Amino acid sequence: MTSRLNPYLSFSGNAKQALEFYQQALGGTLDLNTYGGSGAEAPPGYADKIMHGMLETPSGFTLMAADNPPGTELTPGNGFAVSLSGDDAGELRGYWDKLTDGSTVSVPLEKQMWGDVFGMCTDRFGITWMVNITERS
CATH class of the missing domain: 3.10.180.10 (2,3-Dihydroxybiphenyl 1,2-Dioxygenase, domain 1)
Structure with a gap:
C-alpha cells in the first residue's frame, strides 16, 4: 500500500450517523468497528460507539472517523x-x-x-x- 493523506474526524457519539451520511453523499465502502467489538471491555456507555470507522470511495477518497473516547474534549470543526x-x-x-x-x-x-x-x-x-x-x- 502506498502512503496516503486523509482526514480523521472525531465525533461526540454520532460517528456512525456521520459516516453513513458521508457514505450516502460520496458512495463507497464503509467499515465500522465499535468499542464493544474490539475484544476488550468497552467503557460504560461505549459498546455501540465507533472506535474506528473508514470510508473508502470509488473516487479514491478515504475518510476515517471515531467517537471521542471518554474523558476527552471535542470541539467539532475547529480549524479543520x-x-x-x-x-x-x-x-x-x-x-x-x-x-x-x-x-x-x-x-x-x-x-x-x-x-x-x-x-x-x-x-x-x-x-x-x-x-x-x-x-x-
Missing part, C-alpha cells in the same frame, strides 16, 4: 476542513448537492476570482467542507 477538488464538475457538484443537505453554506458553489468554481459549507455534524472544481482553460 475537508477539501474535495478536481476537474470532474459533475461528480463534484453531486457531492456538493448531497453534503449541503442540512448544512450551512458559507460560500455558494460558484466561479471565484482565481477562475475555479468553489464552495464551502459546514455540514449538520459541524464539519467544514470545501469543494473546488478546476476550470479547464
Whole structure:
C-alpha cells in the first residue's frame, strides 16, 4: 500500500450517523468497528460507539472517523476542513448537492476570482467542507 493523506474526524457519539451520511453523499465502502467489538471491555456507555470507522470511495477518497473516547474534549470543526477538488464538475457538484443537505453554506458553489468554481459549507455534524472544481482553460 502506498502512503496516503486523509482526514480523521472525531465525533461526540454520532460517528456512525456521520459516516453513513458521508457514505450516502460520496458512495463507497464503509467499515465500522465499535468499542464493544474490539475484544476488550468497552467503557460504560461505549459498546455501540465507533472506535474506528473508514470510508473508502470509488473516487479514491478515504475518510476515517471515531467517537471521542471518554474523558476527552471535542470541539467539532475547529480549524479543520475537508477539501474535495478536481476537474470532474459533475461528480463534484453531486457531492456538493448531497453534503449541503442540512448544512450551512458559507460560500455558494460558484466561479471565484482565481477562475475555479468553489464552495464551502459546514455540514449538520459541524464539519467544514470545501469543494473546488478546476476550470479547464
